[in-house]
Amino acid sequence: MAKKIAVIKGDGIGPEIVTEAVKVLDKVAEKYGHDFRYTELLMGGCSIDAYKEPLTDETIAVCQDSDAVLMGSIGGNTTTSPWYKLPAHLRPEAGLLKLRKSLGLFANLRPSVLYPELRDACPLREDISAKGFDMLIMRELTGGLYFGERKTEEVNGVMTAVDTLKYDENEIRRIAVKAFEVAMKRNKKVTSVDKANVLDSSRLWRKIVTEVAKDYPEVTLEHALVDSTAMQLVRNPSQFDVMVTENMFGDILSDEAAMVTGSLGMLPSASLNETKFGLYEPSGGSAPDIAGKNVANPIAAILSASMMLRYSFDYNEEADAVENAVKKVLAEGYRTADIMSEGCKQVMCDEMGSLIAERI
Ligand code: NAD
Numbered sequence: 075m076a077k078k079i080a081v082i083k084g085d086g087i088g089p090e091i092v093t094e095a096v097k098v099l100d101k102v103a104e105k106y107g108h109d110f111r112y113t114e115l116l117m118g119g120c121s122i123d124a125y126k127e128p129l130t131d132e133t134i135a136v137c138q139d140s141d142a143v144l145m146g147s148i149g150g151n152t153t154t155s156p157w158y159k160l161p162a163h164l165r166p167e168a169g170l171l172k173l174r175k176s177l178g179l180f181a182n183l184r185p186s187v188l189y190p191e192l193r194d195a196c197p198l199r200e201d202i203s204a205k206g207f208d209m210l211i212m213r214e215l216t217g218g219l220y221f222g223e224r225k226t227e228e229v230n231g232v233m234t235a236v237d238t239l240k241y242d243e244n245e246i247r248r249i250a251v252k253a254f255e256v257a258m259k260r261n262k263k264v265t266s267v268d269k270a271n272v273l274d275s276s277r278l279w280r281k282i283v284t285e286v287a288k289d290y291p292e293v294t295l296e297h298a299l300v301d302s303t304a305m306q307l308v309r310n311p312s313q314f315d316v317m318v319t320e321n322m323f324g325d326i327l328s329d330e331a332a333m334v335t336g337s338l339g340m341l342p343s344a345s346l347n348e349t350k351f352g353l354y355e356p357s358g359g360s361a362p363d364i365a366g367k368n369v370a371n372p373i374a375a376i377l378s379a380s381m382m383l384r385y386s387f388d389y390n391e392e393a394d395a396v397e398n399a400v401k402k403v404l405a406e407g408y409r410t411a412d413i414m415s416e417g418c419k420q421v422m423c424d425e426m427g428s429l430i431a432e433r434i
Contacts, residue, residue: 076109077387080140082133085119085166086360087370087423088146094372094427095144095379098399101431102383102392113140117173118148118166118360119157128169134176137353142386143177144379145355151362174215177353179345180245181252182213182324183381184357186311186331186341191404194415195336198308209314210256211331213324214249215345217241218275220321241275241320243282248348250286253318254293259384263294263315267303267323279320300327307331332357339371339412342378344385352386354378368422371410373400376430399433 081096083089096112103110115133122128128148137143149166152158157166187208188196196203222238250266257264266283268276280297287295298306300323306313307330319327332341341357356374364370377400384393403426409418410426421429 076111077142078140079110079112079382080137080143081112081114082117082137082143082145082148083114083120084117084146084148084360085150086147086362086365088118088148088360090365090368090370090423091356091372091375092144092146094423094430095375097427098376098396098431098434099144099379099383101434102389102396105395105434106389106392108389108392117145117169119150119155121169122157122160122164122166127164128166129172134173137173137177140351142351142382143173143353144375144382145353146375147356147358147360149360149362155362174345174353177345177351178347179353180214180216180348181249181346182215182328183210183256183344183346183385184213184328184332184341185210185343185377185381186328186335188311188335189340189401189404191407192335192337192340192413195413196334197336198311198334202308202310205310205312207311207314207334208261209311209331210260210316211324211328212249212253212256212316212318213328214241214245214319214321215324216321217245218321220325239273239275239320239322241278243278246279246282247286249318250283251289252346253283253316254286254290256385257293257316258290259390261315262292264296265303265314265317266295266297267300267317267319267327268297269300269323270297271299275320283318303327304330308334328357337371337413338374339410340373340377342374342376342381344378344381346385350386350388352382354382354386368424369411370423371412372423372427373410373430376400376427395434396430399430402433403429 226235270276380396383389
């Protein structure tokens with residue numbers, strides 16, 4: 075059956091890296107007999123230039139009518155670009171927040187993989203990086219502290235600010251289910267991260283995750299406190315498979331997990347709703363400093379497409395083929411400028427895309 079893919083190339087390096095991801099998807103379609111139908115849409119700065127708003131209702135409607143969205147990145151240089159002189163609700167990032175909300179995307183997935191060939195970029199001690207790691211952080215995206223009631227007021231002459239961390243059992247259950255489903259496609263281990271020794275919201279989180287675990291007897295569940303997890307991420311990251319956590323903890327831990335790989339251009343991400351639908355994009359931004367030079371690393375975008383194959387289409391074999399092609403190209407010594415090291419062969423963005431597509 076044909077799969078409808080909304081393609082938002084976006085700004086900066088977005089068009090260059092998404093073009094390579096589509097090249098790889100076309101190769102997958104040819105090899106495995108699939109029919110991918112792409113609709114190109116504008117969002118972010120390019121939409122502001124064309125339509126005077128970062129996201130139009132038509133773009134939302136096409137995305138809602140698609141099986142998945144493949145995105146590059148949006149935004150420009152936040153100091154020099156005229157887009158950032160506009161009111162906040164008309165800036166590029168407002169489009170992305172609105173799109174995520176309109177699509178009901180509540181689970182953000184960010185894999186952090188240390189490839190043996192890129193171990194030199196890892197900032198961790200050699201005995202730790204030697205073990206490698208392959209983990210996925212699942213962050214709740216629409217609740218918790220970032221969406222709770224907040225106010226700043228003067229109480230008895232003292233300025234006081236309040237933020238509210240609130241979760242109900244349904245919000246926790248749906249992300250826990252996603253975490254266990256994703257773990258079933260990986261190494262069958264879930265680490266649920268909370269602060270249950272202090273927070274009520276964490277105690278409810280722990281209780282619901284434990285309940286959901288009963289439906290997944292093949293998956294090992296462990297609970298961990300967020301402070302200890304932050305330490306374990308740099309001490310022994312190889313112990314983790316899927317880590318599931320609330321919005322703010324996930325925001326912080328996913329950046330930490332990205333940093334320990336040392337290669338931003340390699341990191342994909344996915345945001346999912348309750349169905350199989352998802353939005354897939356690199357973890358990095360639009361990199362305006364290198365845009366238009368054909369030097370960006372397209373691997374994060376290509377691996378985002380591979381996540382789309384796995385999580386939205388259930389094409390696991392095809393996703394494995396893309397990931398193996400990436401590993402092969404790295405093992406053969408090909409590198410874009412950002413991950414270049416001595417003795418390797420430096421290639422441009424479009425060459426990297428072709429090398430990966432050829433190995434599928
Ligand atoms: P950035 O991630 O764009 O760039 C940080 C550094 O990493 C830069 O030196 C860049 O050249 C490099 N880099 C990033 N991706 C790369 C790739 N694929 N290949 C090679 N090098 C790569 O972060 P920034 O400079 O802070 O932000 C630039 C713009 O991107 C801003 O407008 C920001 O708001 C936006 N942004 C968008 C998203 C998104 O679309 N989801 C996410 C983060 C930032």
